[in-house]
Amino acid sequence: MHHAPMITWVGLIPGLNQLPGHVANAILISLLIVIMVLIGTRKIRSLDPEELIVPEGKFTLQNLLESMVEGIVKLIGDTLGENVARDYLFVIGAGIFFILFCNLSGLIPGFNPPTGNINTTAACALTVFFLTHYFGWKEHGPKYLKQFVGPFLWLAPLMIPIEIIGHLARPMSLSLRLFGNIMGDHLVAAIFVMLAPILVPVPLAFLGLFVAFVQTFVFTLLALAYFQGAISHDH
Numbered sequence: 001m002h003h004a005p006m007i008t009w010v011g012l013i014p015g016l017n018q019l020p021g022h023v024a025n026a027i028l029i030s031l032l033i034v035i036m037v038l039i040g041t042r043k044i045r046s047l048d049p050e051e052l053i054v055p056e057g058k059f060t061l062q063n064l065l066e067s068m069v070e071g072i073v074k075l076i077g078d079t080l081g082e083n084v085a086r087d088y089l090f091v092i093g094a095g096i097f098f099i100l101f102c103n104l105s106g107l108i109p110g111f112n113p114p115t116g117n118i119n120t121t122a123a124c125a126l127t128v129f130f131l132t133h134y135f136g137w138k139e140h141g142p143k144y145l146k147q148f149v150g151p152f153l154w155l156a157p158l159m160i161p162i163e164i165i166g167h168l169a170r171p172m173s174l175s176l177r178l179f180g181n182i183m184g185d186h187l188v189a190a191i192f193v194m195l196a197p198i199l200v201p202v203p204l205a206f207l208g209l210f211v212a213f214v215q216t217f218v219f220t221l222l223a224l225a226y227f228q229g230a231i232s233h234d235h
Contacts, residue, residue, distance in 0.1 A: 022117035029101050029114065040065040072096060079224040080231070088227065090227060091131060096220055099178070103212035106186045107205055115215075116183040118175060125174035128223045129167075136230030144230070170226060178219055185211045 010016045010024035017024065040061040072093050077085035100113060106113035114120040136144045150159030189204045 005171055009107040021112055022114045022120050025105065025112055026102065026114040029105055030098065032217075033097050033101055036061065037065065045063075047137075067213045069093065075163060075220070076224065079221075080228055084231075092220060092224065095124065095127075095223065096216060099219055100212060100216040103182055104209070106182065106189075107208045109211070113182055113186060115178055116186050119127060121175040121179040121182075122171065124219070125171035128174060128226060132170075132226045132230045133167075135227055139186070139231040140233075170222075174222060178215055181211060181215050 010019075010021065010028055013024075013028070016028060017025070069089070072197055073085045073089055081087060102113050102115040102120065103109040104113075106116060115124075122227050133144075136147075148160050148163040150163075151155045185208055189208055
């Protein structure tokens with residue numbers, strides 16, 4: 001028995017409908033984020049610096065974005081230090097917005113969350129993995145490699161394989177955790193909606209909202225922990 005293909009928003013857009021579903025959805029969400037940021041910051045570009053100090057008295061997209069950015073900067077500052085918070089804002093901020101909006105897209109009919117596909121979460125996790133070592137090397141130079149040797153040189157034959165395995169396990173853990181939770185939430189919601197389409201969707205929507213924010217927060221905290229370990233001078 002053949003099932004009718006599910007109709008999605010990206011399937012109606014020429015060009016995107018030729019791409020794999022998770023890629024097309026990720027591109028569409030990225031474009032929506034860029035448009036939202038451009039709309040939210042259009043007034044900032046036209047104002048004098050002194051006028052930016054006084055916030056608007058009503059709720060606007062600009063106020064929402066400013067609150068989110070301030071929260072992200074504070075989170076980075078609490079983990080990596082206030083003096084470098086804004087240096088890492090472009091990486092952490094972009095990751096938070098992308099992952100959060102990908103997660104939330106699963107609550108909209110006609111969207112399949114890109115983070116419900118292992119390829120998307122693996123790409124995010126590998127980005128964190130390579131940036132971790134890039135930031136570590138940038139901060140310490142060749143001395144960064146000492147963390148793989150261990151506290152004593154005679155322990156190097158034992159510590160190097162352990163450290164390499166531990167570092168390689170990080171992107172696997174990050175990608176599987178995010179993928180499993182988002183995919184599981186999406187499947188459970190779909191099953192319950194088919195069984196009880198009238199009453200069940202409302203509490204499931206709140207559950208999906210909770211999962212979307214929590215998984216974004218967990219992914220971000222782990223990424224910050226890896227960055228902190230790479231740039232720290234303690235080791």
